[in-house]
Amino acid sequence: xxxxxxxxxxxxxxxxxxxxxxxxxxxxxxxxxxxxxxxxxxxxxxxxxxxxxxxxxxxxxxxxxxxxxxxxxxxxxxxxxxxxxxxxxxxxxxxxxxxxxxxxxxxxxxxxxxxxxxxxxxxxxxxxxxxxxxxxxxxxxxxxxxxxxxxxxxxxxxxxxxxxxxxxxxxxxxxxxxxxxxxxxxxxxxxxxxxxxxxxxxxxxxxxxxxxxxxxxxxxxxxxxxxxxxxxxxxxxxxxxxxxxxxxxxxxxxxxxxxxxxxxxxxxxxxxxxxxxxx
Amino acid sequence: xxxxxxxxxxxxxxxxxxxxxxxxxxxxxxxxxxxxxxxxxxxxxxxxxxxxxxxxxxxxxxxxxxxxxxxxxxxxxxxxxxxxxxxxxxxxxxxxxxxxxxxxxxxxxxxxxxxxxxxxxxxxxxxxxxxxxxxxxxxxxxxxxxxxxxxxxxxxxxxxxxxxxxxxxxxxxxxxxxxxxxxxxxxxxxxxxxxxxxxxxxxxxxxxxxxxxxxxxxxxxxxxxxxxxxxxxxxxxxxxxxxxxxxxxxxxxxxxxxxxxxxxxxxxxxxxxxxxxxxxxxxxxxxxxxxxxxxxxxxxxxxxxxxxxxxxxxxxxxxxxxxxxxxxxxxxxxxxxxxxxxxxxxxxxxxxxxxxxxxxxxxxxxxxxxxxxxxxxxxxxxxxxxxxxxxxxxxxxxxxxxxxxxxxxxxxxxxxxxxxxxxxxxxxxxxxxxxxxxxxxxxxxxxxxxxxxxxxxxxxxxxxxxxxxxxxxxxxxxxxxxxxxxxxxxxxxxxxxxxxxxxxxxxxxxxxxxxxxxxxxxxxx
Numbered sequence: 001x002x003x004x005x006x007x008x009x010x011x012x013x014x015x016x017x018x019x020x021x022x023x024x025x026x027x028x029x030x031x032x033x034x035x036x037x038x039x040x041x042x043x044x045x046x047x048x049x050x051x052x053x054x055x056x057x058x059x060x061x062x063x064x065x066x067x068x069x070x071x072x073x074x075x076x077x078x079x080x081x082x083x084x085x086x087x088x089x090x091x092x093x094x095x096x097x098x099x100x101x102x103x104x105x106x107x108x109x110x111x112x113x114x115x116x117x118x119x120x121x122x123x124x125x126x127x128x129x130x131x132x133x134x135x136x137x138x139x140x141x142x143x144x145x146x147x148x149x150x151x152x153x154x155x156x157x158x159x160x161x162x163x164x165x166x167x168x169x170x171x172x173x174x175x176x177x178x179x180x181x182x183x184x185x186x187x188x189x190x191x192x193x194x195x196x197x198x199x200x201x202x203x204x205x206x207x208x209x210x211x212x213x214x215x216x217x218x219x220x221x222x223x224x225x226x227x228x229x230x231x232x233x234x235x236x237x238x239x240x241x242x243x244x245x246x247x248x249x250x251x252x253x254x255x256x257x258x259x260x261x262x263x264x265x266x267x268x269x270x271x272x273x274x275x276x277x278x279x
Numbered sequence: 280x281x282x283x284x285x286x287x288x289x290x291x292x293x294x295x296x297x298x299x300x301x302x303x304x305x306x307x308x309x310x311x312x313x314x315x316x317x318x319x320x321x322x323x324x325x326x327x328x329x330x331x332x333x334x335x336x337x338x339x340x341x342x343x344x345x346x347x348x349x350x351x352x353x354x355x356x357x358x359x360x361x362x363x364x365x366x367x368x369x370x371x372x373x374x375x376x377x378x379x380x381x382x383x384x385x386x387x388x389x390x391x392x393x394x395x396x397x398x399x400x401x402x403x404x405x406x407x408x409x410x411x412x413x414x415x416x417x418x419x420x421x422x423x424x425x426x427x428x429x430x431x432x433x434x435x436x437x438x439x440x441x442x443x444x445x446x447x448x449x450x451x452x453x454x455x456x457x458x459x460x461x462x463x464x465x466x467x468x469x470x471x472x473x474x475x476x477x478x479x480x481x482x483x484x485x486x487x488x489x490x491x492x493x494x495x496x497x498x499x500x501x502x503x504x505x506x507x508x509x510x511x512x513x514x515x516x517x518x519x520x521x522x523x524x525x526x527x528x529x530x531x532x533x534x535x536x537x538x539x540x541x542x543x544x545x546x547x548x549x550x551x552x553x554x555x556x557x558x559x560x561x562x563x564x565x566x567x568x569x570x571x572x573x574x575x576x577x578x579x580x581x582x583x584x585x586x587x588x589x590x591x592x593x594x595x596x597x598x599x600x601x602x603x604x605x606x607x608x609x610x611x612x613x614x615x616x617x618x619x620x621x622x623x624x625x626x627x628x629x630x631x632x633x634x635x636x637x638x639x640x641x642x643x644x645x646x647x648x649x650x651x652x653x654x655x656x657x658x659x660x661x662x663x664x665x666x667x668x669x670x671x672x673x674x675x676x677x678x679x680x681x682x683x684x685x686x687x688x689x690x691x692x693x694x695x696x697x698x699x700x701x702x703x704x705x706x707x708x709x710x711x712x713x714x715x716x717x718x719x720x721x722x723x724x725x726x727x728x729x730x731x732x733x734x735x736x737x738x739x740x741x742x743x744x745x746x747x748x749x750x751x752x753x754x755x756x757x758x759x760x761x762x763x764x765x766x767x768x769x770x771x772x773x774x775x776x777x778x779x780x781x782x783x784x785x786x787x788x789x790x791x792x793x794x795x796x797x798x799x800x801x802x803x804x
Contacts, residue, residue, distance in 0.1 A: 040663045046589050062532075063589060063660055136676045218655065222674035236532045236652055 007269040014265020020258035024251075028079040031072035039073040039225040040065060050243050059243040061234060067247050074227040074248060078255060081142055081211040081226075082204040088146035089207075090200060093153025098184055100154065101161025112158070115151045123148035127210055131219045138221040141214055145207045156199055160192040194270035198263055205259035212252050227252050305497050305801040311783065313523040313793075314512050315482065315503035322473065322482070323462040324444040325393070326401050330526055333441040335503050337794035338484055339380075340467035341445060343371055343390070343423075344438035346790040348551050350607055350702045352435055353789070355796075356385070356445060356468065357423075366430030366745040367413075371423040377491040379447045380466045380473075387417030392448035394425070401456055408437050408706070430745050433703035436607075439552060439791050442701070470496035470798035480505055490798065497801035513537060522780035525793040531592045531653050534776050544781045547594065547774035549792020554603035554707070555775070557595075557697040559661060559768035564728045565692055567641055572626045574765035578616035579623035580668045581661055587771055590656045594776060598769035600762040602708050605772070605790075606700045608741075608754035613762040623668045632669070640669035646686070646694040649679050654695060657770075661693075687722040697773060698723055702790070704754055705742035712766055713738050729766035 009015055037043070042064040043056070050059040050067075058067035100111040118126075127144040134140035164170060165188070173187050212228030214220055220229045227248040234244030315335060321327050324336035343357035352360070357371040377385040395415040398405040411434065413426040427434065437443060445468060450461045465473050468491070471484035482503040486496055504521055506512045513533050515521045519542060529537060538545040559577070567573045583597045602609045632640040643665075647658030662672040672693075677685060685691055700707035710716050710723070714730040734757055741753035777793055779786050785800045787793065 038663070038666070040659060041667075042660075042663060063656060132678075219676075222658070222676055233652075233656070236530065239536070 004269050007272060008265045011261075011265040011268050013261045014268070017258040017261025017265065020254055021262055024075055024255050024258065025079060027072055028075040031075055035066070035069040035072050037069065039069040041069075043069075047237075047241055049241075058247050059241075061230070061244045062237060062241070067230070067244060070225045070230050071227070071247060071251050073225045074230060074251065075255075077138075077224050077226040078208045078211060078252075081138070081145065082207040082259075085142045085145035085149065085207045085211075086200055086203045088142065089150040089203060090153055090196065092146065093150035094157050094189075094196065096150075097154035097157025098161055098189065101158035102165060102180070102184055102188070104162075104165075108158070111154070115154050118148070118151045121148075124210065124213060128214060128217065128219060131214055136219045136221060138224055141211055141219075141221065144214070145210050148210070149203055149206060153196070153199060153203075156195060157192060160195060161188055164188045164191055194266075198267045198270060201259055201263035201266055205256045205263070208252065208259075209256055305784070305799065306804070307494075307497050307801075308499055309497075309802040310500045310502065311498055311523065311797070311800065312502045312504055312521040313525070314506055314515065314521050314528045316506060316512065316528050318479065318505045318507075319482075321462060322465045322476070324441060324465075324467075325397055325446045326457060326462065328402065328404070328441045333794045334525055335482055335484075336444070336465065336467075337440045337469075337791070338471040338501060338797055339465050339469045339473055340440060341469050341796060342438050342440045342443045343373075343445070344435075345795065346436070346439060346552055346702065348548060348790055350436065350551060350605075350790055352438070355438075355440075356390075357438070360435075362432075362435060364745075366432060367427045369425040369427070369434065371425075373421045373423060374491055375421055377468050378489055379449075379468055380487060381447075381450075382489075383447065383449050385445065385447075385468050386420040387423045388420070389445055389448045390423045391415050391417045392452060393446040394423075394443060397446045397451060397456060398443060402443075404701075404706075405437070405443060408434065408442075430743050431705070432745055432747075432750065433705035433742060436702040436706060440794055440796075441791075470796050471498075471501055474500075492798055496796075496798040498797065501797065509533075516543060516778060519780065522783055523786060523793070524776075524778045526775045527651070529776065529778055530651065531590075531594050534594065534778070535592055537778055538776075542781055543778055545776050545778050546787050547776055549777055549787035549790070549795075550773075550775055551605040551790035552702050553791075554605045554700040554702075555697045555773040556598060556601075556603050556700060556769065557695065557771045557773050558598070559770060560686070560691075560694045560696045561727055561765075561767060562689060562692055563766060564689065567630065567632060568643070568692065570630055571764050572630050573632075574768065575616065576623040576626035576630075576668065577665065577670070578765055578768050579619045579626070580670075581664045581768070581770075582618035583770055584618070586657060586660060590653050590660060591771055591773070595774040596772045598772045600758045600769060601712065601767075602704050602754065602758055603700050603772045606708065607703050608751055610751070610755040610758050612755065613759050616765075620664075620668050627669060634669045638669050639671045642671040642673070643692040644675055645672050646675045646677060646682065646691045648695045648697075649677060649682055657695060683722050686726055687720050687724075689719060689726060689728065695770075696726075696767075705738070709738040709742065712761060727766055729764075731760070731764065731766075734760055 043066050044053045044060045044064050046060055046062050046064040048056055048060040051057060056066045060066055096111050100108040127148045130144035130147060131140050170183060170187055173183050215226045215228030216232035218232055220226055230248040231245045238245055315331050317331060319329060319332040319335055322332060322336045324332060324340045341356050343355060344352045345355045347353055356374055358374050359372045361370045373387055379385055399409045411427050411431040413428045416424045418424060447466050450466060451459055470487050470490045472487045474485045475483040484501045486499050490496060506515055509530055512524060512528050516524055516537060517540065534545065537543055561568045561574055563569050587593060587595060587597055596604060599611050600613045627640055634640050645658060645662055648654050658674050662674050665672045686694055698711060711725055712729055713725060713735050716725045717728055718724045737753050737757040741750050744750045744753060777787050782802050783800060784803050789795050
């Protein structure tokens with residue numbers, strides 16, 4: 001573990017990313033306690049620039065809603081959507097990828113054609129169509145994001161399984177008469193975890209971006225304040241009120257950047273053989 | 280900001296008219312480019328009366344009358360007209376020397392064909408009005424006589440271009456109206472002739488040199504540019520690529536900014552005939568909405584001044600009741616609903632809707648109309664204001680088709696809607712409140728399911744009453760009852776801005792605004 005941290009800390013960017021990410025998670029967990037009232041509540045006059053109105057440090061939007069409250073509550077929505085949809089996507093991707101890689105042959109062929117079917121459709125477009133069809137809500141957004149983001153996981157896991165399948169320790173387990181399920185879960189899967197974890201951290205970032213895009217286009221859950229919604233609603237007054245879109249924009253930027261940095265750090269820490277010292 | 284601009288525009292128009300009497304004679308020539316959005320499906324006005332169709336086809340087709348800003352009838356194809364004292368006989372004396380764009384003479388026979396044969400088959404609104412008609416005759420080539428079954432004084436409001444366009448009999452009689460080849464190259468009597476239509480790009484109209492008003496029109500040609508993207512429409516105006524926008528072409532939030540540009544002027548006149556009236560619609564079949572105290576509480580919970588200024592950016596007035604202030608027989612002597620959340624809570628308490636531990640008294644759904652930015656914000660605003668007084672409100676999302684289907688089939692608790700009023704309450708107002716008009720599956724009927732015998736009786740009596748003073752009394756009474764009962768929560772009398780290049784004169788001169796013929800539009804020096 002200590003070694004892991006040392007390797008992780010060697011990547012300065014990753015440390016910065018981790019600090020920001022912890023900050024965002026902290027906001028998502030405890031922020032709503034700072035702003036216990038609904039972020040939809042109109043607490044001040046509309047169109048107040050930052051620092052102008054007491055209490056509304058980040059200004060207010062077109063209806064007089066506090067931008068700061070929106071940012072804090074939006075953090076929770078973004079993190080929630082990012083984590084839940086990634087978990088769901090990992091579930092689908094790992095299961096299908098593992099089966100394809102482990103059993104090979106017809107199973108592999110069938111599953112991979114299915115994966116390619118999803119990969120040929122542009123993911124943003126597919127996600128928007130799914131949300132529109134399922135009626136916009138937080139559940140449909142999570143489902144849509146999960147559905148468009150599992151194929152790369154399946155490909156990754158399949159690749160790992162293909163190479164591990166023929167290793168001695170797996171063959172030993174086969175000879176020892178272990179069941180397929182046992183071999184998959186206790187022999188191969190643990191050895192594929194590092195690339196999956198790295199990929200998951202990046203998937204969370206992508207999911208947050210995708211959720212923002214969907215909300216920006218007005219297909220978000222109308223009862224939940226999200227960063228994408230804030231930008232989408234404020235873009236029309238961008239020329240008059242920059243703060244309404246800039247702050248949530250910066251929030252998305254920082255969160256996604258931090259997740260990417262952390263992902264890179266995890267990669268360095270978990271795959272020492274690919275260490276980037278030479279670069 | 281907006282109303283001031285409108286006022287200045289009208290003041291400028293007055294000064295302009297005064298000045299022109301001395302020096303500024305209207306000048307021949309030039310071209311007008313206007314935005315048209317969305318692209319009309321067809322330009323045959325007798326078959327389609329959507330807003331964009333009206334704006335373009337209003338230059339090609341004409342009707343018997345037009346209306347000034349106070350909704351007084353003015354001559355168009357009818358030179359003079361009389362309504363008999365019993366209110367049953369309408370006689371129109373038609374202009375002489377009028378020809379169709381293909382050279383044939385326009386006569387009373389065309390008018391009879393249009394009103395008695397063509398429009399009753401193709402025009403939903405005329406079909407309603409036509410139910411009052413006993414007979415339509417042409418005693419000679421330039422006289423039209425319409426007999427009604429019963430007095431219906433609102434009838435005189437039914438003759439603007441889109442309500443009763445004149446259709447050429449010699450081209451349409453005996454044909455399948457919807458399949459007639461002339462639908463693609465419309466022939467009317469108007470000052471501009473159809474020239475070319477590049478689908479998805481532009482519609483080109485040219486001057487009718489044989490127009491029946493001597494020396495008019497002044498313009499040589501009009502281009503309607505199809506620009507589907509809102510941001511591009513604003514840019515087109517800002518860069519002077521087009522000279523005019525109409526209706527909702529420019530989003531409400533952009534209007535105050537565009538209004539400040541030197542080369543553009545904004546007016547909100549020209550919608551008096553339509554008077555779009557926006558409201559929060561209640562499904563009064565549902566508990567607890569069925570209790571009028573609940574609806575009154577909702578009215579007290581929302582600040583309509585705030586909605587006007589921060590959501591519609593000043594484009595209109597706060598509505599006081601069912602009849603718009605620009606429609607005939609409006610009366611402002613009605614109960615008022617001040618923004619007063621405490622009063623709203625009192626009313627809800629009185630009803631026995633006590634808040635639970637979370638401050639929630641009841642739960643309802645709100646289905647905003649999917650017509651763009653402003654309506655989305657309105658949904659968020661109303662939802663929050665209702666939550667403040669303890670009415671937990673869930674916002675639902677729907678596309679335009681789903682919205683229309685759900686509202687028409689009464690599958691909603693609360694929604695937004697706006698309807699045109701067409702000048703007279705008997706045409707555009709009573710339809711929303713009379714119990715006769717509760718029709719499942721049809722939009723713009725009494726979808727909320729409001730029933731009140733007294734209201735039915737007053738609307739019916741007022742529609743048949745000839746004496747204007749007595750009509751006013753009846754409409755005042757019905758307005759007072761309705762405002763007390765709040766069958767819908769009236770929000771805003773919308774005023775859509777017409778934004779135009781200051782060099783153009785007379786773009787908006789009547790109550791039908793940009794649907795007018797434009798035969799006296801000219802470019803000032």
